[in-house]
Amino acid sequence: MLDEPRVVIVGAGPAGLVLAWLLHRARVPFVLVEQLTQAEVGTQPKAGIVEYRTVELLRREGMADAPGAPLRFDTENRRVEFRTPLTSHLFDYADLTGDRPHFVLPQHRLVAELAAALVIDGAPLHFSHRVVGIEAESPAVVVEGPDGGRRTLAPDVVVGTDGAASPVARAMADHVRTLDRRVPARWLVVATDTPPLVGHTIYGIHPHGYAAHLRRGPQETRFYLEVPATTGPDDWSHDTIRTELGHRLGMPGALDDRPLRSVDALDLRTRVTTPMQHGGLVLAGDAAHLITPAGGKGMNLAVADAVELAHGLIESHDGDDARLAAYSDTRLPAIWRAQAFSDWFLRILTARSADALEDESAAAFVHGTRETWVRALRDDAGMARWFAHSYAGVEPPAA
Numbered sequence: 001m002l003d004e005p006r007v008v009i010v011g012a013g014p015a016g017l018v019l020a021w022l023l024h025r026a027r028v029p030f031v032l033v034e035q036l037t038q039a040e041v042g043t044q045p046k047a048g049i050v051e052y053r054t055v056e057l058l059r060r061e062g063m064a065d066a067p068g069a070p071l072r073f074d075t076e077n078r079r080v081e082f083r084t085p086l087t088s089h090l091f092d093y094a095d096l097t098g099d100r101p102h103f104v105l106p107q108h109r110l111v112a113e114l115a116a117a118l119v120i121d122g123a124p125l126h127f128s129h130r131v132v133g134i135e136a137e138s139p140a141v142v143v144e145g146p147d148g149g150r151r152t153l154a155p156d157v158v159v160g161t162d163g164a165a166s167p168v169a170r171a172m173a174d175h176v177r178t179l180d181r182r183v184p185a186r187w188l189v190v191a192t193d194t195p196p197l198v199g200h201t202i203y204g205i206h207p208h209g210y211a212a213h214l215r216r217g218p219q220e221t222r223f224y225l226e227v228p229a230t231t232g233p234d235d236w237s238h239d240t241i242r243t244e245l246g247h248r249l250g251m252p253g254a255l256d257d258r259p260l261r262s263v264d265a266l267d268l269r270t271r272v273t274t275p276m277q278h279g280g281l282v283l284a285g286d287a288a289h290l291i292t293p294a295g296g297k298g299m300n301l302a303v304a305d306a307v308e309l310a311h312g313l314i315e316s317h318d319g320d321d322a323r324l325a326a327y328s329d330t331r332l333p334a335i336w337r338a339q340a341f342s343d344w345f346l347r348i349l350t351a352r353s354a355d356a357l358e359d360e361s362a363a364a365f366v367h368g369t370r371e372t373w374v375r376a377l378r379d380d381a382g383m384a385r386w387f388a389h390s391y392a393g394v395e396p397p398a399a
Helices: 015-024 052-060 107-118 167-175 238-248 298-317 327-347 360-380 381-392
Strands: 007-010 030-034 078-084 088-092 103-104 123-129 130-135 142-143 151-152 157-160 178-193 201-206 209-217 220-227 262-274 281-283
Touching: 007 015, 015 030, 015 107, 015 298, 052 103, 052 298, 078 360, 088 360, 103 209, 103 381, 107 123, 151 381, 157 298, 167 178, 167 281, 178 209, 178 238, 201 238, 201 327, 201 360, 209 238, 220 238, 262 327, 298 327, 327 360, 327 381, 360 381
Parallel strands: 007 030, 007 157, 030 123, 078 201, 157 281
Antiparallel strands: 078 088, 130 142, 142 151, 178 220, 178 262, 201 209, 209 220
16 A cells, blocks of 8 residues: 655656655655566666766765665776777776776666665565556646556655656656757667676777677676667677677677677667756656766766755755755756766767768768877877766866
C-alpha cells in the first residue's frame, strides 16, 4: 500500500535514489515508484566514471566512504590516452588538477547499492509500479501496482527522475521549452566480462571512426565503436567488432580471445529542458537533460541535480521555499557548461559528422582537425590545463 507522501519520485536511477536517500534521512515524507523490479534496476549497464567533485559531494552528504554509507569509491582513473594512427598521448589529467582523479563505479552498481541500502532501512521504494497518469496542475499521480490496481496520489511535488521518456516531462511539455538535437553519429556499445586491457581510459581517434576502452571494474570493460548510422549490432559480427576495436585502439589482436557479453546501438542526441520545474512538477537527471557520453558527464549531472533538489525540498518542508523555487536557475548554468564541453569533445572523438559524410575529402579534413586537437593537448600547456579541469570536472584555481 502506498502511503500519502509530500513528494513522489518517479524512477529509481541515480538521481531518484540519491534524492530518496537524502529525503529519507531528513524525514521528508515521500514515495519512490519504479516500473522495473529491484533486481532489474541494478542490472542496467550505463555510465561508470564519477567525477572527483561528485564523490566529494556524496561524501559531504554522508553517502560515500564513511561508516554506514552505502557507496564506496576506491578505484581511481587518473589518466586518459589518445591514440591516432600518427600520435599517441598518455594524458595525466589528475596531476594537472591537483590530484583530483575520476573514480570508477558502474552506474548499475551505484543504483543497486543505493536501492539495497534504502530497502534495508525501510524507505518507501515501490518497485514494479508504474505511473499511468499525471495531472500537472494539482499535481496528482495515478500509480498502477503489479496486480493492476490503481491509486491516485496527491503530493505537493512530483519529481521525474526516470529518463528521457519521463511521463513527468510529458506532463510539463506545454509549460517549458525542450531544446533537442540529434547528433549524426551512432556507436556500438560493447560490454565484456573481462579485465581492462590497461589501467586507464583509451580514446581511439581514427579515420574509420571513434573507439573507446573504458574501465568498469576488475572484471568488466566497456568499449565504444563508431559505426555508420545505417548499420546496427546485427550487421557486425563479434569477430569484426573485436578486429575493428583493436585496429582503432592501436592494439591489434588484443581482443581476439575476449567474449562479448552484449552489443547494443547508441544514437547520440542532446536535450535541455528549461526551466526544469513547473508548479509542483520537477525534473532531474536524464528526464531534464540528455548529454552525449563524450566526457562522462551524464551521471554526474544527475547526482548534482538530486542533491540540490533534495536540499530545496528539505528546506521547503521546513517552511522556506526559496531554494526549491531557484532549483532550475541554480542548476542550468552547470548543465549548459557540461553540454558545451561534451559537444566540443565529441567533435574530436567522432569521424561521422555531417561534413565528413559528404565525401572523402571532407572526411579527411575532419580527421585532420581531430589529429590537430590531439597534438594540441600534447604540446600546448594551456590547452592541456583547460582540458584537464573541464574533463575531470574541477574548477581551475583563480589566476
